[in-house]
Every structure is written in structure tokens, then in C-alpha cells.
Amino acid sequence: MAGRITPAEGRYAGKAASERRDERRRRFREAGLELFGTTTGYRGTRLGDLCKAAGLSSRQFYEEYRTLEDLLADLHLHVNDVAGKAVAEVLPSVAHLTVPELLPAVVHAYVKGACADLRHARIAYVEVVGVSPRMDRQRLERRAVWIEMINRLAEEAATRGEIPPGNYRITAAAIIGAVNGLMHDWVVGWVDATLNEIADELAQMVLGRYKIAG
Structure with missing residues (x-):
């Protein structure tokens, strides 16, 4: 056994x-x-x-x-931590910026942290999908962390009057869903673009949802 x-x-x-x-x-x-x-x-x-x-x-x-799935779960947490660290490192240097300036910087930091090593991107967006209920739960738990972070940034911006008030938790969930879908398609070769182009597209999508001119 x-x-x-x-x-x-x-x-x-x-x-x-x-x-x-x-x-x-x-x-x-x-x-x-x-x-x-x-x-x-x-x-x-x-x-x-x-x-x-x-x-x-x-x-x-x-x-x-x-099991090998235990190792996969371990690596999935690791690659998420690498992306989280990349965002955490950039936040202090951009915290004083307005939302139109801050969001693209955060998006670019995330994309670079998550995908600069293509093996990280493949594990995060492709290999863990559909493996087991246990891995699905872990994926959702990690998504919840990112959703909470995006929602907090939006709520702070709304408090400052930089974006209209609204239910930005729904927005955050939609953004994370879009990120996962786009990154999956990029990793498997269905989207032909550079990482900078991917980050720029995601940043424009986020800015548009928050009704901010990029």
C-alpha cells in the first residue's frame, strides 16, 4: 500500500x-x-x-x-506562491499610483511571476485541471485568494472615488476566470502572443471593467 x-x-x-x-x-x-x-x-x-x-x-x-498527485498538489501551491510573491514585491512601489497606473503594473507582475517559467504556467493552468475533486478544491481555494486580493484593491479604489461603487467581488471572480482561460489557451498554443501582449490585453480588460480609460 x-x-x-x-x-x-x-x-x-x-x-x-x-x-x-x-x-x-x-x-x-x-x-x-x-x-x-x-x-x-x-x-x-x-x-x-x-x-x-x-x-x-x-x-x-x-x-x-x-502519490504523484501529492507532488502535483505541492507544485501547484509552489507556482502560485511564486506568482503571489511577484505581485507582493511590486505592490509597495506602486501603492501610491492611481488605479489606471497601478492595475497594469500589478497585472504585468502577475503574468511575469506566473508564466516566465513555462513549466509553472503549464502546471497552474493545464496539468491540474480535471485531475481529481481534491485538486479542484485546491484550485478553487487558490482562486479565492486572488479574488479576495483583487476585490480589496477595487474596494479601496472605490473608497477613494477612483472607480464607481459596485459589487467588485463578482468582477474579481470574472477576471480570474478570464485569466485562467486565456492562460490555458496560451500555454497549449491556441493563442499566439508574447507574455507582454498577454499582460497588456488582460490589463485593458480589467481597466475596461472598472470603467477606466487605459
Whole structure:
């Protein structure tokens, strides 16, 4: 039965158990990012392929994860965190700007954070779709985080009188849905555009919804 095995405690080869575990997880994540995020994809990856790419054994895999889906879920959270960090880093430098100036900067930061590494984009927008109810819940939970952030920015702008009052939570949900749809189509090659063109289009869409001239 697949299940997580408790690794031995103590030091081995000069490394503590926690250090060895961190190293294993890093190598499995790197292998998963490469295999899940390329043409192989999550559904085309077998445990043996992953372990070979990581240079580790299946026994070591089960010390960290129960299933390949656990690794996919781990990577999905990671790539979302990378995009979130990109937005968080730009916010202090644009907080003083008006909405027409702030929103494009935030959109460009998000797109760059989410998609500069195409493997991240593939995992976030393609590989996790339709995998399982558990992954669907995780996707929705992460979408809720982005919806809340966009809604908060809109409510603050409305309070300052920069945009008309309204129910911007619905708007935020619509924006996130559009982002996911567009990025999915871009990753699989149905949309021929650069990342800057994608970000510009999304920024104009957002500005238009908030009735702001770009």
C-alpha cells in the first residue's frame, strides 16, 4: 500500500534527517516541475520516470509523498506562491499610483511571476485541471485568494472615488476566470502572443471593467 514512510532520525553522511528530507523534496520537486511542466505532463509521468529524473528511489519518494498527485498538489501551491510573491514585491512601489497606473503594473507582475517559467504556467493552468475533486478544491481555494486580493484593491479604489461603487467581488471572480482561460489557451498554443501582449490585453480588460480609460 502506498503511504508515507517515516525516515530515520539522526545524522547520516554529515547531514541531519531534516536536511536530508529537504534535499529529497527539492529533488523530487525539481523532477516533477520538469516532467509535469513539459510535454510529458502529469498524466504521462510514471513514478519510475520521476524517481529516475530525481536520482532517488521509490522508497525515498514514499518517505515524502503518498502519490504523484501529492507532488502535483505541492507544485501547484509552489507556482502560485511564486506568482503571489511577484505581485507582493511590486505592490509597495506602486501603492501610491492611481488605479489606471497601478492595475497594469500589478497585472504585468502577475503574468511575469506566473508564466516566465513555462513549466509553472503549464502546471497552474493545464496539468491540474480535471485531475481529481481534491485538486479542484485546491484550485478553487487558490482562486479565492486572488479574488479576495483583487476585490480589496477595487474596494479601496472605490473608497477613494477612483472607480464607481459596485459589487467588485463578482468582477474579481470574472477576471480570474478570464485569466485562467486565456492562460490555458496560451500555454497549449491556441493563442499566439508574447507574455507582454498577454499582460497588456488582460490589463485593458480589467481597466475596461472598472470603467477606466487605459
